[in-house]
Amino acid sequence: MTRPFQDKLINIEPYTAGEQPKSADIIKLNANENPYPPSPEVQKAISGFDAGALRLYPPMDAAPLRKAIAEYYGIGQDSVFAGNGSDDVLAAAFRAFFNSDKPLLYPDITYSFYPVWCELLKIPYETVPVDEGFNVHVEDFFRENGGVVLPNPNAPTTIGLGLDAIEELVKHNRNSIVIIDEAYADFSEVSCVPLIKKYDNLVITQTFSKSRSLAGMRVACAIADPYLIGYLDAVKDSYNSYPMDAVSILAGAAAISDREYFEQVRKKIIATRERVTVQLRELGFTVPDSSANFLFASHCERPAEEIFSYLREQGIYVRFFRKPRIDNYLRITIGTDQQMDKLISALRSFLG
Amino acid sequence: MTRPFQDKLINIEPYTAGEQPKSADIIKLNANENPYPPSPEVQKAISGFDAGALRLYPPMDAAPLRKAIAEYYGIGQDSVFAGNGSDDVLAAAFRAFFNSDKPLLYPDITYSFYPVWCELLKIPYETVPVDEGFNVHVEDFFRENGGVVLPNPNAPTTIGLGLDAIEELVKHNRNSIVIIDEAYADFSEVSCVPLIKKYDNLVITQTFSKSRSLAGMRVACAIADPYLIGYLDAVKDSYNSYPMDAVSILAGAAAISDREYFEQVRKKIIATRERVTVQLRELGFTVPDSSANFLFASHCERPAEEIFSYLREQGIYVRFFRKPRIDNYLRITIGTDQQMDKLISALRSFLG
Structure with missing residues (x-):
């Protein structure tokens, strides 16, 4: 039905996120969430929060969180921007930094939100193909452009580049x-944060949703030269001055300040990942070495979609993308050891 | 200093919010915050929150909050959109609904963020002058346009329109x-929510920051025909699928479900407002009848800026706008009775 005001409405196609099944019996390996809870310091910060303080606006710059991030990395607080999840931070960064008639460059296989923001913000873009093994070659990005965005490690391919390649x-x-x-x-051994002191054209975005188990709290940051952080603040202030609430700010600060817990969780997930990679390969899967908290796997005989459907019937949710080049792959989040044992055993049954 | 990438950066001017003074001695009447804490149910919701749940993404549609809002108003949940503060909701609505070559119309004296979003989103606009007493005449908006946005009551003028005028x-x-x-x-006796069943071109936005004392929690909503809510969801999903965190969702739901506390706080603020209006008029101020939780006041002899500076020296922060037509007015938030007594007594001293 067309309505008299139809011509005033935006013309966009909504993004489709991973399913969020409601049953507690489901083994949920489809959204790259962390199987472990956040640091106990987060629970303390929330339980001890005085709701009376909520009558006032939160700090516009989320200062306690920016300070904690700056301390964690040993950088100045003016090199840190904080926002309402990675998508909020990335969308602000696209708006702030990609204003050119020349195309933004990013890999053809990568995070599915990049083209969405380009459409929304009318940013011209060109995708740069990864090779057959899904590797990114940085030389392919050595040409005139309006900007570059690259996840490291890349998603959903799990493959990371070294610091040298990023510096190039x-x-x-x-x-x-x-x-x-x-x-x-955080699931690799590489972060580019040290490079921001040397390069004023580098912006790093990070999220607390994965390695710090705060997907439900919407916490993320950007790290860059203070000059660029100023632009991110200006964009934020032009759209929504207070994207982060008072509780998120303190929960995020508590999470990043607990280094010991973070290292434990991170290492546990990496150990599980390494073990499951070997097991999947033994079952006939091609699995690139992962630098993330998930695996990207394709079987030598059975189509990914079939495996996806079978696992789903077993109550194990993984992610399948009906997209060129990757439609025979599954993206499998690393869960607890117990969850991954169930996955492997379901796959064994299916593959006979 | 110009940098080699300067041409890629966005060209915008940041918004200037009210000051957020840090001293606890300050009487803060400059940001239209509520002087009373949120409902005790909010404290319960936060203190009892299980941080373990934060490892998962929050519900994309903030369902518990939408449900509570729908129940409060006796409307369908599909008529409710929820977001990260009013600015987030309004910005999404501007993007979703104001896509036209014809100008968006809004009063010349109104919320200062409207032109900011128009610039950012490249929406053509025309302002419609309010009359000398700051009254909005709806007939002035009966002409071809790309959309209309009107605060009711208007800010910073405090003047509200009746339901009949809005319906026209x-x-x-x-x-x-x-x-x-x-x-x-919520500080007036008029809400247009009942009109959404009759008019599919009406969108109402509300915030929990003022009447529900949740400025620090970033909670707001839009109410409209489900067809329009679908567009708001699409815009949200194209930018940031999860703008509201799990704690905000529950805190907001707790706040709107406690009707009794809400009515108490609302009535207390209205009573203080009525008393202070009379007192200010006695001191020689022109004060329009306010339908909001603040007053808009101009003195017959002393310039607003002088009064603003004097109050500031006394540790009382109000808002002064150096803008055409209103630069002899102060915007004064209604605080507690005790705070307002201090304001009146400071004004008495100043005016001799």
């Missing part, structure tokens, strides 16, 4: 802004 | 979307 990418693009999306970097 | 406005604009921004409507 940033160095060869001094006329544009390069965003390195480190949503999963 | 909506009825004469069936070819566009009319947004009624009810940020302060």
Whole structure:
């Protein structure tokens, strides 16, 4: 039905996120969530929060969180921006930094929100194909452009680049802004944060949703030269001055301040990942070495969609993308050891 | 200093919010915050929150909150959208509903964020002058346009329109979307929510920051025909699928479910407002009848800026706008009775 005001409405297609099944029996390996709870310090911060303080606006700059992030990385607080989840931070960064008639460059296989923001913000873009093994070659990004965005490790492929490669990418693009999306970097051994002191055209985004188990709290940050952080603040202030609430700010600060717990969880997930990678390969899966908290797996005989449907019937949810080049792959989040044992045993039954 | 990537950066001017003084001695009447804490149910919801749940993404549609709002108003849950504060909801609505070459219309004296979003989203707009007494005349909006946005009551003028006038406005604009921004409507006796069943081109936005004392929690909603709510969801999903965290969702639901506490606080603030209005008039101020939780006041002899500076020295912060037509007015938030007594007594001293 067309309505008299139809011509005033926006023309966009909504994003489809991973399913959020409601039953507690489901083994949920489809949204790259952390199987472990956040640091006990987060519970303390929330339980002890005085609701009376909520009558006032939160700090506009989320200062306690920015301070905790700056301390964690040993950088200045003016190099840190904080926002309402990675999508909020990335969308602000796209708006702030990709204003050019030249195309934004990113890999053809990558986070599915990049083209969505480009459409929304009318940013011209070109995708750069990854090779057959899904590897990104930074030389392919050494050409005139309106900006570069690259997740490291890349998603959903799980493959990470070393610091040297990232430095080459940033160095060869001094006329544009390069965003390195480190949503999963805590599960690798590489973070580009040290490079921001050397390159004023580098922006790093990170989320607390994965490695810090705060998906439900919407906490993320960008790290860059203070000059660029100023632009992110200006964009934020032009859209919504207070994207982060008072509880999220304190919960995020509590999470990043507990280094010991973070290291424990991170290492546990990496250990499970390494074990499951070997098991999947034994079952006939091709699995790139993962630098993330998930695996990208394709079977030598059975189509990914069939495996996806079978697992679903067994109450195990993984992610399947009906998209060119990757429609024979499954994205499998690393859960607890027990959950992964159930996955492996279900796959064994299916594959006979 | 110009940097090699300067041409890629956005060109915008940041918004200036009211000051957020840090000293606890300050009487803060400059941000229209509520002087009373939120419902005790909010404290319970926060203190009892299980942080373990935060490892998962929050419900994308903030369902528990939408449900509570729908129940409060006796409308369908599919008529409710929820977001990260009024600014988030309004910005999404501007994006969803104001896509036209014809100008968006709003009063020349109104919420200062409207032109900011128009610039950001490249929406053409025209302002419609209010009369000398700051009254909005809805007939002035009976002409071709790309949309209408009107706060009711208007800010910072505090003047509200009746339901009949709003209905006329909506009825004469069936070819566009009319947004009624009810940020302060809980302090009047008028809400347009009942009109949404009759008019599919009406969108009402509300915030929990003022009447429900949740400025620090970032909670707001839009209420409209389900068809329009679908567009708001699509815009949200194209930008940030999870703008509201799990704690905000529950805190907001707790706040709106406690009707009794809400009525108490609302009535207390209205009673203080009525008393202070009389006192200010006795001191020589012109004060329009307020339908909000603040007053708009101009003195017959002393310039607003002088009074503003004097009050500031006394540790009383009010808001002064250096803007055409209103630069001899102060915007004064209604605080506790005790705070307002201190304000009146400071004004008495100043005016001799």
